[in-house]
Amino acid sequence: MTTDATAPTAENDLLPPPASVFVAGHRGLVGSAVTRRLTADGYDVLTRTRAELDLRDAAATAAYLAAARPDAVVLAAAKVGGIMANSTYPVQFLEDNLRIQLSVIAGAHAAGVRRLLFLGSSCIYPKLAEQPIREESLLTGELEPTNEPYALAKIAGIVQVQSYRRQFGASYVSAMPTNLYGPGDNFDLETSHVLPALIRRFHEAKEAGAPEVTLWGSGTPRREFLHVDDLASACEVLLRHYDGDGPVNVGCGDDLTIRELAETVAGVVGYDGELAWDMSKPDGTPRKLLDVSRMTALGWKPQIPLREGIAAVYEEWRTKG
Numbered sequence: 520m521t522t523d524a525t526a527p528t529a530e531n532d533l534l535p536p537p538a539s540v541f542v543a544g545h546r547g548l549v550g551s552a553v554t555r556r557l558t559a560d561g562y563d564v565l566t567r568t569r570a571e572l573d574l575r576d577a578a579a580t581a582a583y584l585a586a587a588r589p590d591a592v593v594l595a596a597a598k599v600g601g602i603m604a605n606s607t608y609p610v611q612f613l614e615d616n617l618r619i620q621l622s623v624i625a626g627a628h629a630a631g632v633r634r635l636l637f638l639g640s641s642c643i644y645p646k647l648a649e650q651p652i653r654e655e656s657l658l659t660g661e662l663e664p665t666n667e668p669y670a671l672a673k674i675a676g677i678v679q680v681q682s683y684r685r686q687f688g689a690s691y692v693s694a695m696p697t698n699l700y701g702p703g704d705n706f707d708l709e710t711s712h713v714l715p716a717l718i719r720r721f722h723e724a725k726e727a728g729a730p731e732v733t734l735w736g737s738g739t740p741r742r743e744f745l746h747v748d749d750l751a752s753a754c755e756v757l758l759r760h761y762d763g764d765g766p767v768n769v770g771c772g773d774d775l776t777i778r779e780l781a782e783t784v785a786g787v788v789g790y791d792g793e794l795a796w797d798m799s800k801p802d803g804t805p806r807k808l809l810d811v812s813r814m815t816a817l818g819w820k821p822q823i824p825l826r827e828g829i830a831a832v833y834e835e836w837r838t839k840g
């Protein structure tokens with residue numbers, strides 16, 4: 520069995536297809552990409568909509584998992600949003616995520632689910648962590664205030680996974696993705712992450728012939744962006760070949776400033792007006808570039824260059840809405 524980040528082989532495959540996998544949050548950005556990937560590779564993917572199963576309901580979640588008895592669970596259901604959503608709804612970001620994690624991880628263990636992959640986020644690391652951020656920097660410093668409730672819920676999820684490993688020998692693991700983007704993202708300007716917001720702002724400004732687009736903060740924070748299809752392939756690698764105690768960072772290994780991102784998105788969209796910066800809006804953490812050596816040691820590497828990925832997402836959103 521693979522106990523740490525070593526290159527995968529057919530012999531150490533912990534979850535070969537056609538195993539059954541419950542993807543919690545299958546309609547979301549990450550869950551839909553994981554569903555596409557696992558289905559394409561021959562897995563039996565099980566899903567439930569939120570209307571069918573509210574994952575905050577521990578009894579209903581336990582009952583579903585006991586009846587379905589999947590071989591594995593990917594926990595991609597969560598209350599998720601950009602910097603403003605995190606700042607505006609701290610109660611939901613803390614409580615929904617704690618409740619979903621408690622329901623799904625405990626319910627999976629009670630149902631005898633063999634493998635589980637919990638998805639956290641790079642915001643779990645200290646605001647001023649040494650860059651690139653290694654998994655070992657968890658809990659070594661203060662968190663970024665704009666998303667502290669969300670980060671604390673995610674840290675609790677990591678510790679919950681580790682506790683099931685230590686107390687019951689469960690083969691459960693955690694992944695910490697960097698900022699993600701891809702098809703089906705949230706383009707609502709109040710709650711979205713920066714990348715879909717920029718696509719929408721520049722597109723609408725171009726359509727309206729607006730001379731200037733105003734963005735949030737100073738433009739100086741640095742962020743790393745990974746296409747969600749690359750994350751989905753990392754999730755499959757982790758399910759099949761990783762059984763270590765620590766979380767695994769998943770990122771592309773490169774970052775850029777928000778201003779540079781804005782220039783890239785404006786180029787893709789074909790907007791050539793001016794940029795203005797609304798300094799009353801928060802910058803958030805100054806930088807969070809992940810050290811991805813644990814993930815790349817498993818033989819994974821990202822495939823989708825940023826500009827190409829943005830162009831595909833823009834085309835998809837423009838044509839399908």
Ligand SMILES: NC(=O)C1=CN([C@@H]2O[C@H](COP(=O)(O)OP(=O)(O)OC[C@H]3O[C@@H](n4cnc5c(N)ncnc54)[C@H](OP(=O)(O)O)[C@@H]3O)[C@@H](O)[C@H]2O)C=CC1
Nearest residue numbers: 544546547548549569573574596597599638640696698699
């Ligand atoms: N997006 C990003 O940039 C990043 C995301 N991540 C992590 O990836 C995971 C998935 O995020 P992402 O796909 O972006 O988020 P989305 O908001 O796109 O998807 C979340 C999914 O969870 C479902 N969900 C939320 N609450 C409940 C509930 N109470 N019961 C049942 N289902 C529920 C939603 O259902 P419905 O469709 O009904 O709303 C939705 O399908 C999260 O754990 C997040 O922390 C990590 C780093 C970056």
Ligand SMILES: C[C@H]1O[C@H](OP(=O)(O)OP(=O)(O)OC[C@H]2O[C@@H](n3cnc4c(=O)[nH]c(N)nc43)[C@H](O)[C@@H]2O)[C@@H](O)[C@@H](O)C1=O
Nearest residue numbers: 600601602640642666711712713716734735736801802803
């Ligand atoms: C994935 C990650 O996502 C969040 O952290 P974040 O990276 O700070 O979030 P963001 O994508 O919203 O912003 C990135 C940067 O971009 C700037 N910015 C400019 N203009 C717009 C704009 O129009 N919209 C948004 N949203 N941001 C803008 C913004 O001011 C900030 O400096 C957390 O929820 C956290 O919990 C988390 O895990």
